[in-house]
Amino acid sequence: MIADPAVFDDEHLPRRLLHREAAVDHLSRAWEPALGGDQAHDVLIHGPPGVGKTALTRHCLKKLTGHAAVQTAHVRCLGKTSAGVVRSVLHDLPGSDPSVNVPREDLCIQLQERVTSPVIVVLDEADGLPSTDALDRLIDVDKLSVVVICHDPDEWLSRLGGRLRRRLSFAEFGLDRYSVDELADILEARANLGLPSESVTRGQLETIADEVAGVARNGIQALRQAALRAEELQHDRITGEDVSESFERAKRHIRELNLDSLPFHHQLLYELIRMGDGLEAGELHNQYEDVANEAYHGHEQTPISERARRMKLSKLESYELIEVEGENRHRTYKVCDRRIESTVLTRLLKPPEKCN
Template structure:
């Protein structure tokens, strides 16, 4: 049934970005001066998970490079590169700047400033994952570097920034990505199905069933589609039935959760383990245990930010408001902690 499984993967970059024309046009206008070698500070791209922020930005980078070969670009996953040194390393690599092992960070910043002499667009995806926001200030101040910052919540990030960093980034234009509508999701699923299969394998009403289950999250919708196609294929069917969709909802959700949990940073894994072991807890209870388990604990406000990030990805549930707020994991019924983090 499936002839091209690649287009059903979460990280597949489509050649066409659907239903994000307003965002593409606005960001294109923001970045247009770069093509004339003019200074552009950057932009802030925000919205919930599964709404096309990363794919749209990658599409814009490819278009920029195609129209202006002198422009360099790089997209850095700050969830995987959350430490200052790791992020800086990726910035240098994106411009092909050589660095010696053990070279001091201040020397690397100076080298970056000296060697970047034409437009360089640096995308920091999941920027709210950065362990240390001090790198943002020197990057912002370099005349040829343009920063595109991607996160779930603009205010969540800005509230945690050092005041000196905040003052420099506060003027960045913000581009919001809202959740997809059901009709938009159906057209996205239809396009993926056409690219992944041959013939009429799933009806429009069944695509609507998938779109209705995911709350505007395209990642989840595509995961359900993939699993439903595979399920129908295993039973020898030529078309997806509603039962195929209903039977794989848990599998698709678990697939996404496993992928997300496997990306957690060391500190976030400790927090996840605390919640798995102890159930619903307040931030005070969580932080007390966290301090006992890690060698170099971050401040409580940063831990709260980690938990909010995990909530955006449906790993953690938040209950109550402000001082009475509690946290608990959403995934204990789906998977074993040790199994996920092997």
Template sequence: MIKDRWVFDDAYPTDILHRNEELNSLSRLLKPATAGGRAGDVLIHGPSGVGKTATARWMLRDLRRRAAVSSALIECSGQTANGIIHEAIEKYPKGTVVQRNQPRDELVATLETIVDEPFIIVLDEADVIPDLDILEDLLSVDLVSVIAITHEDNEWLNRVDRDIRPRFRGESQIEYQKYHVPELIDILEPRVEHGLMGQPADSYQLEWIADETGGVARWAIKTVLAAAELADERHHEYFHERDVTDAFDRAKAKIRKANLRSLPVPHLRLYELVREIGPASGDEMSEAYETHKEAIFAGRNKNPVGWRQACNYLSKMEDYDLITMPGKTNAKVYEVVDEELEAPVKFGPRETVELD
């Protein structure tokens, strides 16, 4: 039944549907680059799975076809500041060979030397960048501009240097909302046509999937794939009702696992801390973090962050549907969504601490 699994991948190149306003805003901000100037900086924000990265990727392809504009899309999860600059240098068409462990000022100097045309750097999942001073480094290069893709705007901006914040405020922000059901159906139909054989799903089933997934395109697309997998496993026919019913949780679990594996090691260890001791109150989590923070950041060439920054890490995991943390401040209760989902990292908090 599955003809081409790639069709259901996040990076699959496809037309961007129902994002005209967002595309127009992005095009306006990047337009100076088509005349050889520096593009505007952009903050794209909104929930997971609603087309933020896909839109940026599509726009950059379009710009490269029309003008001498270079770009680099950098996945920031697991990256250090040095790693991000190093990848930007490597992805620049006239890049050069540099060592990742070179001093940061040397990497910035190299970037400054080689960039001789508009260079747009997309920082995907910019919420998890541990040191946002990197923005000052990147923006110090004349023709470099930055598109930051985040879940939350204010939370991210509060971590940005005051002198740089104005670059990402006002008309430089583009907010993405969840899709409506008819819009999601329009997105699903070509995926079904190009990715599956025959006519495995009827219009009612696609409407059901679009409605149940709450406007999140990634979940809807992965649910179609999961339903096809289940149909292949069970009867090699069109989607049965049971296939669709079971596909929602199957797709969500796969997305959750992929999200977890994309996170940096300190996030993974912090997730394991929550998995081991949760449900835990804010006070319990804070106390446990203080006990384990050296181990959480061990081997990362970075000093442990304070509890406030650790809370930002936890918020990121909540955005990824990995943990729940309802309540306010110390009244929060921290717990993982799926106790069976284990992070791909060795970390045993129970070995050194037991909470009452």
């Protein structure tokens, strides 16, 4: 049934971004100075998960680098320190990678020396940065500009000093969810590339678009799951039942992808909650501290503070991996789907013993 599975991957980049023309124009104007060899303007892109913020950025950078000698770096910020961000930028730029023990100040000096022409750095999932220090370091580099991608612009901007806020205010814009018709157009384009002709109807695509409330990623994965189910049951075409069953399958698949994409800290907290089958905040933090030495042994990362853990828990909640009830120390954490396990940690941790 699926002729080209890659069409439904998150990494797939269509030649044309349907219904994002205004956003493409916005980014093009912000980056126009780079066409003449000057520093581009900084950009802040915000919006809910799954609406295409990263895809928009990648699409526009591909167009830009096809017309100008602009270097780019893409940093996924979750779990990264300030030094880790700078090291990731250096990794993406021409030149040798710095060794892991190079101090942050030396990394910043290397970055200053290496950037001699326009460079655009994408800080994806910037909400996950523990501080804005990395951003401070990047904007001090001549000819380097940044694209900050986040979910909550007010929360992000509230963390910045006046100088950073002014730089990011030039090209700040948000992406909304698609309308049913818009998302159906996007799904139709994917179906034309990845599925046999006439295997899905426009009405079914509109049903998917409506059910996922205009979130492109969810819609694309639902279409994939409907096609996979049709293939499993040897249907010639996608049926209404295939569509109906696709949503829970897609939700689970997206949660698995989300968990796999998260750094070690998040996965450890997730597994403690999953194996505890619901933990109060105090229990969770106690269990974390009990297993931390063993869990982090031989790992490049080290245990984090309770405050930092709360930030990771917020990310797990925003990814719909856990549910949270109550307030403060009376909060209770529970995973949304116990069938989803961390492939990194299942062999390391043992379920806590239950009292008789």
